Amino acid sequence: xxxxxxxxxxxxxxxxxxxxxxxxxxxxxxxxxxxxxxxxxxxxxxxxxxxxxxxxxxxxxxxxxxxxxxxxxxxxxxxxxxxxxxxxxxxxxxxxxxxxxxxxxxxxxxxxxxxxxxxxxxxxxxxxxxxxxxxxxxxxxxxxxxxxxxxxxxxxxxxxxxxxxxxxxxxxxxxxxxxxxxxxxxxxxxxxxxxxxxxxxxxxxxxxxxxxxxxxxxxxxxxxxxxxxxxxxxxxxxxxxxxxxxxxxxxxxxxxxxxxxxxxxxxxxxxxxxxxxxxxxxxxxxxxxxxxxxxxxxxxxxxxxxxxxxxxxxxxxxxxxxxxxxxxxxxxxxxxxxxxxxxxxxxx
Numbered sequence: 001x002x003x004x005x006x007x008x009x010x011x012x013x014x015x016x017x018x019x020x021x022x023x024x025x026x027x028x029x030x031x032x033x034x035x036x037x038x039x040x041x042x043x044x045x046x047x048x049x050x051x052x053x054x055x056x057x058x059x060x061x062x063x064x065x066x067x068x069x070x071x072x073x074x075x076x077x078x079x080x081x082x083x084x085x086x087x088x089x090x091x092x093x094x095x096x097x098x099x100x101x102x103x104x105x106x107x108x109x110x111x112x113x114x115x116x117x118x119x120x121x122x123x124x125x126x127x128x129x130x131x132x133x134x135x136x137x138x139x140x141x142x143x144x145x146x147x148x149x150x151x152x153x154x155x156x157x158x159x160x161x162x163x164x165x166x167x168x169x170x171x172x173x174x175x176x177x178x179x180x181x182x183x184x185x186x187x188x189x190x191x192x193x194x195x196x197x198x199x200x201x202x203x204x205x206x207x208x209x210x211x212x213x214x215x216x217x218x219x220x221x222x223x224x225x226x227x228x229x230x231x232x233x234x235x236x237x238x239x240x241x242x243x244x245x246x247x248x249x250x251x252x253x254x255x256x257x258x259x260x261x262x263x264x265x266x267x268x269x270x271x272x273x274x275x276x277x278x279x280x281x282x283x284x285x286x287x288x289x290x291x292x293x294x295x296x297x298x299x300x301x302x303x304x305x306x307x308x309x310x311x312x313x314x315x316x317x318x319x320x321x322x323x324x325x326x327x328x329x330x331x332x333x334x335x336x337x338x339x340x341x342x343x344x345x346x347x348x
Contacts, residue, residue, distance in 0.1 A: 002064040003039040013059030024049040040077045070219045072226040078264045087161040087180040092266030096338040097295035099125040104309035105147035113302040115154040117317035122339030126160040140308045148178035169197045199228015211241045239274035248276020256291040272299035
């Protein structure tokens with residue numbers, strides 16, 4: 001249930017409600033807005049608690065029972081948008097944020113060349129895979145901690161922040177030394193042990209949609225993170241599996257405006273995985289921003305034809321530079337901005 005406090009409610013009144021809920025066996029999550037304090041009570045209580053008794057407590061405005069299975073990620077609990085702070089980069093606000101870099105970190109030289117290019121074009125966050133979940137056990141699996149070290153060094157030099165995928169609960173502590181945002185890939189969207197551990201971490205998490213997941217299943221995975229106490233969560237649409245085989249996945253752009261209505265969490269789009277074909281990635285990126293996405297996750301490689309992973313969907317630096325220029329035209333049309341600093345043109 002959701003308990004909305006009066007605008008005039010003071011801290012002792014709020015604490016009395018919290019103590020009542022905790023005493024009954026609920027976990028309580030607090031959201032303090034500009035006008036009201038909202039308390040979310042989740043879990044299975046030890047003793048029954050009549051919502052009408054809560055309304056009699058001084059300072060309580062109303063008690064709302066949530067019908068959706070997800071409680072904390074929904075707008076009933078928090079109507080205003082959540083702004084996720086990734087080492088100073090604000091995600092979910094008026095600025096569209098772009099994360100870009102190679103699918104897999106292959107070498108320090110490859111990473112740095114790509115990082116310089118995406119930073120010059122306006123990317124704020126460097127992405128790259130250090131641990132690669134591959135369908136075949138014989139495919140390149142990533143350089144692990146060494147790749148994370150290369151990413152950290154390049155990002156610090158260029159003024160970027162780092163996002164990379166975490167595969168296992170045992171890797172979390174090590175990865176926190178290098179990354180500013182932990183990515184949960186599509187294959188791990190319902191790895192509940194991993195989600196529970198990341199819920200205890202106070203570091204932003206980028207949660208990708210599973211390849212066959214419904215929006216409700218996806219939001220319930222995000223609920224695991226918030227229920228654990230981690231409120232810094234970003235959702236990322238990356239395409240779903242359908243009967244269509246022409247593209248790698250089917251990019252569900254309709255999910256973006258639907259999610260913006262259902263949840264207060266920022267919503268990103270990954271058109272690289274969403275369509276899987278380099279010549280169509282830019283079109284999906286433009287459409288995603290027009291649909292209301294708060295940011296993009298784009299694969300860029302300094303030489304994609306020789307990439308060790310997902311080269312067919314990775315943009316050349318020049319293509320990425322042109323895309324960023326196009327997005328600077330689209331973003332103001334919907335009341336947003338994107339990389340307002342001057343960017344270096346790459347000769348397109």
